Amino acid sequence: MFLHAPTVVGAQEKEDSSVVVKEYIQPEKTPGFLLSLSKERSIIPPATVNGQQLFKTPVANITNTLYGKLQGLVVRQRSGEPGYDNASLSIRGRGTYDNSSLVIFVDGFQTTTGYFSYISPNEIESITVLKDPVSLASFGMRGANGVLWVTTKRGGAQKQKVQASVVTGSQQPITLSKPYGSYDYARLYNQAVSNDGYALNGNQFVWKPRFADAELQAFQNGSGTNVDWFNEALRKTGRYTNANVALSGGDPGTKYAIVLDYMKHQGLYNVPTNDKTSNAQIQRFNIRTNLDFSFFKIFEAKIDVGGRIEERRYPNFNGPNLWDNMARYPSLIYPVKDKVSGAWSGTTLYPSNPVASLNALGWASTQDRTLQANFLVKQRLDFITKGLYLSEAVSFNTWTRSRSSKTSTYARYDNGIKTTNDNTTDISANGTTPEDQYDWKQINLTAGYDRTVGRHAFSGAVNYFASAFITDSDNNSQGYNSGNNIFYNFLNIGGRFNYTYNEKYIAEIGFGYSGSDNFSPSKQWVTYPSIGAGWILSKENFMKNSKLFSMLKLRGSAGLSGWDDTNNGRYLYQQYFVSNGSYNTGNNSLSSNAGLILSYTANPAISPEKSFKYDVGFDASLLKGLDISFDLFKDSRSGIITQNNSIMAVFGGILPFVNLGKVVNKGFEISTNYNKKIGALTLSIGGMFSQFSNKIIEQAEVPPVNAYTKTTGLPIGALMGLVADGFYDISDFNSNGSLKAGMPTPSFGAVQPGDLKYKDLDNNGRVDQNDVTKIGSADYPSKTYSINMVLEYKGFDFSAVVQGMAGNDINILSASNLQTVAFVNNTNVFPLAGNAWAYYPSQGIDTRSSANYPRLTLLANDNNYRSSSFWVKKNAFTRVRNMEMGYRFSSSSLKRLKMENLRVFVNAVNPFTWSSLTDQYNIDPETNSGYPGMKSFNTGITLNF
Amino acid sequence: MKNITKYFVLISMAAFLAGCQKDFLQMPTSSATTLDSVFSTAIKAQGTISNAYRRAIPQGLPFANTWNAMIPENLSGAMNFGFSWTLSRNIILNGMNANSTNTDMDGYNNNFPSIRQCYLVKENIDKVKDMSADEKAVVKAEMQALIAYRYTQMLIMYGGVPIVSKSLDANDEGSLEIPRSSLKNVLDSVVKWTDQSAAVLPSRWANNLIGRMTKSAALAIKAKALLYASRPLFNTATPYLDLGVNNNLVCLGSTNANLWSQAAAAADAVITEAEAAGGLSIINTGNPLDDYGNATSKLNNPEVILAYKFINTSGATDNWGELPMNAFYCSRYWQGQGNVLMTHQLEQYWKADGTNQSWPAVGTTRPFSEYTAKVNQMEARFKASFQPWEMDAWTNPGDANWRNNSTFGSGPGYGVARISKFYYKAGGRRWFEFPIFRLASAYLSAAEAYNEMGQSTKALEKLNKIHVRAGLPPVTETNQAKLRAIIQREWMVEMFNENYRLYDIKHWKLSNIGNGIIGGAARGFAFNDLSNVKLTGNTNYTDREVYQGFWSPSQFLNPFPQTEINKGYLIQNPGY
Known part of the structure; x- marks a missing residue:
C-alpha cells in the first residue's frame, strides 16, 4: 500500500473472536433527527445498518448495497449500466400515487439521491430508516414518505487507526436475454408471413414461406449470415475495483476521520477505452474529512467535508438504444462488416449496427463535481442549567456536471453499396459544455435539553431548519415556472421531546411546523403534531423474573406529516397565461398573432399532501438470545394533489389541481435476530418480513362504463386490461372469415385463428375498452423478506444475505416489449415466442393444442399486443444478494509486520436467483429490459494498522 | 442575569428569522404571464383574442398536431377513408361509438375550451385601459359570434347541447352541471347572438386584420344554423330515433315550414350585406376553371366571407406541428396521397356540356383510354378539384409541382382521381386558406330554402348564379322534388371538401345513405385488371366495391363521450 502505517504503541486490545459478527448488532444509540436515544428509551422501530455491512457488497452504487438490510426499506434493482445503476428506494410500500420519493439526510442535512448514491460505504457510519409517526412529524412537510x-x-479519542482495503472483481449479467439466431428467425418468419396471408388466401392457412429450405439449411449449417449481436457487442465480464484508506484517531480535544476512496466500474461493451473509443465506465474519487474539536469546556465544533469527482465515459451512442438494437436487429440482416467493401454494415432499415455504434462513433463523457461542507458549533450550557445545549450548523452542498466528447460518424455499406448519407469522418473533439448543477444551502439551529434526575429522564430538542435549493434541471413544465435557476425554499421548526419515568414508562411528542414556497402565503405553513408512548413491561415486577423475556417493550405512536413537492408542478396556486397557437390575419402578407390562454385553473387553496400515520409494535429480547421486533402500521394519505377530472367538459378550462386524493396504506413488519456462541463458533442470524397493501380511496376518476373498470378502490398501479380466453380456433370462424354467430366481436381490428380471444365481460357482443378490468397486482411487491446470517469460527467468517419479494405482477408486453413482441416493426423473435400458434399440416406444423403465444405476424396487431391477462405474469423472486467468506490472520503472526489485523475475503454479489419469470421467459424479475442487472465475484483484502 | 441575556438573544434571533421567512418563501419572479397583467393593455390582450379565433374557427379541421388526422370528406363517402391509420377508417368501417370516435377531429369536449376563451375575453376586455368603448364593443361582438359559430357546428353534429353563458368557475361544481338544452333553445340562442353581433361588427376590416369576424360572417353563421334546422333531420315531430321525453334534444318537435322562409331570409341577408358593404361577389369572368379555381384557392378572393388562414411556415421541411392542416388536403404530401375521389362523388359532377357522364357499371372493365377521355369531358369544377391518374393537374398547367409523378406517391392504389382543390395555380405553395364561409354557400342555401317554400323561380335564380358560373347551361327544372335533387347535387359539387357534404347528407336524410353513400358498398376505380393504379402504363379501369361502410340510424348525430355521460348530467343521443 502507498501509506505508511503509523507505529502503534501500547498493548494490543484483547483478542475478540467475533469481530465480524459484531458488525451486525444494532447500535446502542438509535440514530435519528434531533434526539439520539438509548435503545431502552427509544420508541422508534429499529432499522439501522452500519457501513461495514454495506462494504460487503462491492458495487459502485450505495443504493445497491441496501437489499434486505433495513426493515421497511423496499429496494429494487434497476439497470446495471455503470454510472446509471441506482436502485429504486421506497419506504413501507406506496402511500401515494403522487410523488413518493423518500428524503435522504446525510449528517443532518438533506441531500439529493445523486449525492447519496455515490458515497462510498467506507464513509458511512450508519444508515437508519425513519418511518415512525413521531420522527416523521418533526420533519414536517418533508416527512410523509419517510427519511x-x-x-x-x-474519529474517536483513541490511538490512531488506519484501515486500508482493496477489492476487485468481475461482473456478469444476471440474466442476458438473447433473441433466436438466424435459423429460428427464418423458420418462424415463414410462419408469420404465411399467417398474414390468411385473409388474402380466402381465409385459409396457405404456406407461403419467405425463406426457402436451402436458405434455412444455410442458416442451420452456419454458411448463412448469423450474427449474435450480443456476443459481438459485449465482452464476457465487466470489472469493478475499489481501493480505500481510512484514517481515524485523535485526543479528547481533537478527533479526525479521513476517508480516501477510489472506485472504477467498467461495463460490458466489447470496445477498448482509449482516445477514440470507450467502454461504459465510471471512475469515482472520494475524500471525506470529518473533524471534531472541543474547547473551553463548553464548545464543540465539527467540520465535515465530503467531496468527490465522478467521471463517466460511454460510447457515443445512447445506451438504452444500443441495448434495444442488440435485441431488435435480427441475426441475418448483415455481417458485422460488409463482405464486399470491408466497411461497417448498415442499411436504412437497420442503420445502427451495434458493433459499429461502439467502435465508430467516438465517445462521450460527463464530469461531476460534488462537495458537501458542513460546519457545526455546539455550546454546552450546563452553567445555566445542567443538560442544556445549543448548536448551530450550516451546510453547503454543490454539484455540477459538464459534458465533453470526441465524435465521429461512419458510412454504412451493404454488399458494397453505400446505403445512407453518412460518411466516415475523422474523430473530432467537442468542447466541454455545462449540463446541470445545483447548490443547496441549509442552516440548522438547535436548542436541546438532556438530563436525568432521579427517576425522571428528559430529552428534548427544538430545531430551526432552513433550506434553499437551486437547480437548473427543468422538471417543472406543468407549473410554467421553469427554466434555469429553479428555487426550492423550505423552512421547518421541528421538535421532539422524550420523557421516561422510572425507566419503564416513555412518553414522546414531536412536532413540525413547516413552510414551503410552493404554496400561497396563506397555505404555506402547516403544523404537524405527533404523540407516542412506550411501556417496558419487562421492568415491571410481574415480569422481572420472566423465564422467557429479558426485555419486552410495547410502543405506539400516531402523528401527522406532510409532503410539499408534488409531481404536478410548482406554484399551483398561481394563475398563469401561457402562449398557445397563433391566428393569422391579413390580405396579401399574413401577419401571425400569437395566442394566449389561461393555463390550468389556479387553485389558491392548494396545500401540501397530508399523511396520518399510526404505528404500534413491540420489541422483545428472549433469554435464549432471540430478539424480535414487530410493528403494525397504517398510513392514511389525504389531500393528494390531483387534477380534478370529475369536472364537466362544459367548464372548458385546463382542469385545476385539487387536494382530493386519498390512499390508505397499511401493513406489518416483523424482524428477528438470533445470536449464539457455541464454543469458538459465533453465529448471528436474522430475518425480516414485511407486508403492505394500499388502496386508492379517492382520485377523481371519471366513472367508467362498467364498475369493474374502475381503478379507485384498487391498489396504486394495479394492472388493468382485457381478460384473455385462449386463442381463436379455426372452428370459431365461418368460411368467409367472420366469427361464428354468438361470439363477441373484438374491436381491435380483424381477427383470425390463432389470435388472442378475450372475455366479453359486459356481454354486449363486443370486446372493447369497456371489458377492461383488473388483471393483476401492481408491479410493486406486497411482501418483502430477507435473511441475514453471519458465522465466525477461529478467524474464518462467512456471511450471506438472501432477499426476496412477492405479490407483484408484471405486464411483459410493456416491461420487456422487444422480447415479447415478435417480428412487428422489423424486430426480432425471442424464444418466448418460440411455440406460437400455427397450423400448417403440410409442413408438419400444428401447435394448436400446445401453443403459448398467439400466431406470429409481421404486422402491427392491435388485438394481440394489447394489455391483457395473457401478458401478465407473477413476479415473485428470491435472490442471494451477497455471500462472503473471509479469513482474519491472527494478531500474533501479524505483530512482526506491525499490523493489527489482516483479513482476506472472497465474495459474490447476486450469485443465485429463483424467479419463475426468469425460468419461463428469461426475463430478469427486476431489470426487465435494457442494460441488465449484474452479478459479480470479488476478492479483497483489508488491513488494519 | 446571564439567563436573561441568553433568552433575549434567542428571542431576537427568532424574531429576525420570522421576519426573513416571508421573503424566503415567496414565489420567485419568472417569465410567466399572469391574469393581472394580461388584460392591462390592448397589445397584451390581443393574444387572448387571437387564441379565441385560433380555437374557434378551425373546428373539424386537421389543424392540430393529430397524427391520425382525417378530413370530413373521408367520412362522407366523397373520398375513401384515407390511410388505414386515420381516425376515419374506424368510423367508416365500424361506425361511431361513445368511447372514442366522433366525426369532429376535436371531439365534443374541445368545444368548451374555445367557448371559455371567448367568454374570458368578453368578460375581461373592459379592463383594458387603452381601448375605446367602441373597440371593446366590437371585440365582444366578435367573441359572441365565435361562440355562435361553435354552437352552430355543435347543433349540426349533436343536436341540443349544454348552453354555456359565461366563463365557469371550476370550484363551483354545481354551476357546471349544465344539462343539454333543447335543439330549439340552441337554435334560438345562435340566432339571438348572431343578430346582436351583426349589429355591432364592421362590414370590412383593415387589410392587416382581414380574417376577423365581419357582419357578413355573423349573418352567415345564422344562415347556416337556420338552414340545418329547416332540413328534415331536425324539422320534424318524429326524430330519427326515439328519445322519449327528450325528443326535443334531437328534433324541433314539429315540422315548421316557416323555418324555411327564415332560412331563405337569412341567406338573402348574407348575400345583401356581403355584396354591398362587405365588398364581396361571386367571381364570374366567363372562364369557369379560372373562376371556380380562384374562388376556392386564391387568398382573400371576393367570395371568401371568413377563412381559416393557416400557413405552414416550415415550408418543405414538413414540421409535423404545422403539417396536418395542409398535408391531408394536398396530394403533394404523402399524407394527402391517401385521400382519393370515390365514385359516388364523381357521379355528382356534370359533363362540361351540362349533361350526365356515363360511367361504366359496377364490375365492368373498360380501357384506360376511355377513362382519360371521360375525365377530360368533365365540367370545370371537376377539373379544379381533381387530378386524374396518368395526367398532370389541370389546376397548375405546366407546373412541375403538379405533374403526374409529383403527386403520385403512396396512395391506396385505387380511387377515381387524386385531389387538387384549393391549390389552383398554387405552384409550390403547400398551404392554403380553408374557407369557413364562401359566398356561394349563401346562394345555395337560399336556392334550397326557396325551393322548399315552393318558390322555384327564386330558387333557380339563386342556383343558377352558381351553376352558370361553373360554365354549365342554366337549370330550368321547376318540379320541387326534382329541383331538390339538383340543388343537393350542386351542394356536393360546388362545396366539395368544404365540410358540407357529410352533414348535408345526414340532415337531408337521403334515403340511400346506408346503401352506397356512407354505409354499404363504397365504390372506387380499380385499374389494371382489378389491381393497383400505376404511374404510367395503366391498361384498364373498373368501378368496384373497395370496402363496406357502416351505417345505422344512430349515426345521424354524434355520440357524446361516454366519460362525460358517466358524470351524470348529460343525456346520450339515441342508439349509443
Missing part, C-alpha cells in the same frame, strides 16, 4: 438518515464516520 433515510445517514451518518458518516467520525
Whole structure:
C-alpha cells in the first residue's frame, strides 16, 4: 500500500473472536433527527445498518448495497449500466400515487439521491430508516414518505487507526436475454408471413414461406449470415475495483476521520477505452474529512467535508438504444462488416449496427463535481442549567456536471453499396459544455435539553431548519415556472421531546411546523403534531423474573406529516397565461398573432399532501438470545394533489389541481435476530418480513362504463386490461372469415385463428375498452423478506444475505416489449415466442393444442399486443444478494509486520436467483429490459494498522 | 442575569428569522404571464383574442398536431377513408361509438375550451385601459359570434347541447352541471347572438386584420344554423330515433315550414350585406376553371366571407406541428396521397356540356383510354378539384409541382382521381386558406330554402348564379322534388371538401345513405385488371366495391363521450 502505517504503541486490545459478527448488532444509540436515544428509551422501530455491512457488497452504487438490510426499506434493482445503476428506494410500500420519493439526510442535512448514491460505504457510519409517526412529524412537510438518515464516520479519542482495503472483481449479467439466431428467425418468419396471408388466401392457412429450405439449411449449417449481436457487442465480464484508506484517531480535544476512496466500474461493451473509443465506465474519487474539536469546556465544533469527482465515459451512442438494437436487429440482416467493401454494415432499415455504434462513433463523457461542507458549533450550557445545549450548523452542498466528447460518424455499406448519407469522418473533439448543477444551502439551529434526575429522564430538542435549493434541471413544465435557476425554499421548526419515568414508562411528542414556497402565503405553513408512548413491561415486577423475556417493550405512536413537492408542478396556486397557437390575419402578407390562454385553473387553496400515520409494535429480547421486533402500521394519505377530472367538459378550462386524493396504506413488519456462541463458533442470524397493501380511496376518476373498470378502490398501479380466453380456433370462424354467430366481436381490428380471444365481460357482443378490468397486482411487491446470517469460527467468517419479494405482477408486453413482441416493426423473435400458434399440416406444423403465444405476424396487431391477462405474469423472486467468506490472520503472526489485523475475503454479489419469470421467459424479475442487472465475484483484502 | 441575556438573544434571533421567512418563501419572479397583467393593455390582450379565433374557427379541421388526422370528406363517402391509420377508417368501417370516435377531429369536449376563451375575453376586455368603448364593443361582438359559430357546428353534429353563458368557475361544481338544452333553445340562442353581433361588427376590416369576424360572417353563421334546422333531420315531430321525453334534444318537435322562409331570409341577408358593404361577389369572368379555381384557392378572393388562414411556415421541411392542416388536403404530401375521389362523388359532377357522364357499371372493365377521355369531358369544377391518374393537374398547367409523378406517391392504389382543390395555380405553395364561409354557400342555401317554400323561380335564380358560373347551361327544372335533387347535387359539387357534404347528407336524410353513400358498398376505380393504379402504363379501369361502410340510424348525430355521460348530467343521443 502507498501509506505508511503509523507505529502503534501500547498493548494490543484483547483478542475478540467475533469481530465480524459484531458488525451486525444494532447500535446502542438509535440514530435519528434531533434526539439520539438509548435503545431502552427509544420508541422508534429499529432499522439501522452500519457501513461495514454495506462494504460487503462491492458495487459502485450505495443504493445497491441496501437489499434486505433495513426493515421497511423496499429496494429494487434497476439497470446495471455503470454510472446509471441506482436502485429504486421506497419506504413501507406506496402511500401515494403522487410523488413518493423518500428524503435522504446525510449528517443532518438533506441531500439529493445523486449525492447519496455515490458515497462510498467506507464513509458511512450508519444508515437508519425513519418511518415512525413521531420522527416523521418533526420533519414536517418533508416527512410523509419517510427519511433515510445517514451518518458518516467520525474519529474517536483513541490511538490512531488506519484501515486500508482493496477489492476487485468481475461482473456478469444476471440474466442476458438473447433473441433466436438466424435459423429460428427464418423458420418462424415463414410462419408469420404465411399467417398474414390468411385473409388474402380466402381465409385459409396457405404456406407461403419467405425463406426457402436451402436458405434455412444455410442458416442451420452456419454458411448463412448469423450474427449474435450480443456476443459481438459485449465482452464476457465487466470489472469493478475499489481501493480505500481510512484514517481515524485523535485526543479528547481533537478527533479526525479521513476517508480516501477510489472506485472504477467498467461495463460490458466489447470496445477498448482509449482516445477514440470507450467502454461504459465510471471512475469515482472520494475524500471525506470529518473533524471534531472541543474547547473551553463548553464548545464543540465539527467540520465535515465530503467531496468527490465522478467521471463517466460511454460510447457515443445512447445506451438504452444500443441495448434495444442488440435485441431488435435480427441475426441475418448483415455481417458485422460488409463482405464486399470491408466497411461497417448498415442499411436504412437497420442503420445502427451495434458493433459499429461502439467502435465508430467516438465517445462521450460527463464530469461531476460534488462537495458537501458542513460546519457545526455546539455550546454546552450546563452553567445555566445542567443538560442544556445549543448548536448551530450550516451546510453547503454543490454539484455540477459538464459534458465533453470526441465524435465521429461512419458510412454504412451493404454488399458494397453505400446505403445512407453518412460518411466516415475523422474523430473530432467537442468542447466541454455545462449540463446541470445545483447548490443547496441549509442552516440548522438547535436548542436541546438532556438530563436525568432521579427517576425522571428528559430529552428534548427544538430545531430551526432552513433550506434553499437551486437547480437548473427543468422538471417543472406543468407549473410554467421553469427554466434555469429553479428555487426550492423550505423552512421547518421541528421538535421532539422524550420523557421516561422510572425507566419503564416513555412518553414522546414531536412536532413540525413547516413552510414551503410552493404554496400561497396563506397555505404555506402547516403544523404537524405527533404523540407516542412506550411501556417496558419487562421492568415491571410481574415480569422481572420472566423465564422467557429479558426485555419486552410495547410502543405506539400516531402523528401527522406532510409532503410539499408534488409531481404536478410548482406554484399551483398561481394563475398563469401561457402562449398557445397563433391566428393569422391579413390580405396579401399574413401577419401571425400569437395566442394566449389561461393555463390550468389556479387553485389558491392548494396545500401540501397530508399523511396520518399510526404505528404500534413491540420489541422483545428472549433469554435464549432471540430478539424480535414487530410493528403494525397504517398510513392514511389525504389531500393528494390531483387534477380534478370529475369536472364537466362544459367548464372548458385546463382542469385545476385539487387536494382530493386519498390512499390508505397499511401493513406489518416483523424482524428477528438470533445470536449464539457455541464454543469458538459465533453465529448471528436474522430475518425480516414485511407486508403492505394500499388502496386508492379517492382520485377523481371519471366513472367508467362498467364498475369493474374502475381503478379507485384498487391498489396504486394495479394492472388493468382485457381478460384473455385462449386463442381463436379455426372452428370459431365461418368460411368467409367472420366469427361464428354468438361470439363477441373484438374491436381491435380483424381477427383470425390463432389470435388472442378475450372475455366479453359486459356481454354486449363486443370486446372493447369497456371489458377492461383488473388483471393483476401492481408491479410493486406486497411482501418483502430477507435473511441475514453471519458465522465466525477461529478467524474464518462467512456471511450471506438472501432477499426476496412477492405479490407483484408484471405486464411483459410493456416491461420487456422487444422480447415479447415478435417480428412487428422489423424486430426480432425471442424464444418466448418460440411455440406460437400455427397450423400448417403440410409442413408438419400444428401447435394448436400446445401453443403459448398467439400466431406470429409481421404486422402491427392491435388485438394481440394489447394489455391483457395473457401478458401478465407473477413476479415473485428470491435472490442471494451477497455471500462472503473471509479469513482474519491472527494478531500474533501479524505483530512482526506491525499490523493489527489482516483479513482476506472472497465474495459474490447476486450469485443465485429463483424467479419463475426468469425460468419461463428469461426475463430478469427486476431489470426487465435494457442494460441488465449484474452479478459479480470479488476478492479483497483489508488491513488494519 | 446571564439567563436573561441568553433568552433575549434567542428571542431576537427568532424574531429576525420570522421576519426573513416571508421573503424566503415567496414565489420567485419568472417569465410567466399572469391574469393581472394580461388584460392591462390592448397589445397584451390581443393574444387572448387571437387564441379565441385560433380555437374557434378551425373546428373539424386537421389543424392540430393529430397524427391520425382525417378530413370530413373521408367520412362522407366523397373520398375513401384515407390511410388505414386515420381516425376515419374506424368510423367508416365500424361506425361511431361513445368511447372514442366522433366525426369532429376535436371531439365534443374541445368545444368548451374555445367557448371559455371567448367568454374570458368578453368578460375581461373592459379592463383594458387603452381601448375605446367602441373597440371593446366590437371585440365582444366578435367573441359572441365565435361562440355562435361553435354552437352552430355543435347543433349540426349533436343536436341540443349544454348552453354555456359565461366563463365557469371550476370550484363551483354545481354551476357546471349544465344539462343539454333543447335543439330549439340552441337554435334560438345562435340566432339571438348572431343578430346582436351583426349589429355591432364592421362590414370590412383593415387589410392587416382581414380574417376577423365581419357582419357578413355573423349573418352567415345564422344562415347556416337556420338552414340545418329547416332540413328534415331536425324539422320534424318524429326524430330519427326515439328519445322519449327528450325528443326535443334531437328534433324541433314539429315540422315548421316557416323555418324555411327564415332560412331563405337569412341567406338573402348574407348575400345583401356581403355584396354591398362587405365588398364581396361571386367571381364570374366567363372562364369557369379560372373562376371556380380562384374562388376556392386564391387568398382573400371576393367570395371568401371568413377563412381559416393557416400557413405552414416550415415550408418543405414538413414540421409535423404545422403539417396536418395542409398535408391531408394536398396530394403533394404523402399524407394527402391517401385521400382519393370515390365514385359516388364523381357521379355528382356534370359533363362540361351540362349533361350526365356515363360511367361504366359496377364490375365492368373498360380501357384506360376511355377513362382519360371521360375525365377530360368533365365540367370545370371537376377539373379544379381533381387530378386524374396518368395526367398532370389541370389546376397548375405546366407546373412541375403538379405533374403526374409529383403527386403520385403512396396512395391506396385505387380511387377515381387524386385531389387538387384549393391549390389552383398554387405552384409550390403547400398551404392554403380553408374557407369557413364562401359566398356561394349563401346562394345555395337560399336556392334550397326557396325551393322548399315552393318558390322555384327564386330558387333557380339563386342556383343558377352558381351553376352558370361553373360554365354549365342554366337549370330550368321547376318540379320541387326534382329541383331538390339538383340543388343537393350542386351542394356536393360546388362545396366539395368544404365540410358540407357529410352533414348535408345526414340532415337531408337521403334515403340511400346506408346503401352506397356512407354505409354499404363504397365504390372506387380499380385499374389494371382489378389491381393497383400505376404511374404510367395503366391498361384498364373498373368501378368496384373497395370496402363496406357502416351505417345505422344512430349515426345521424354524434355520440357524446361516454366519460362525460358517466358524470351524470348529460343525456346520450339515441342508439349509443
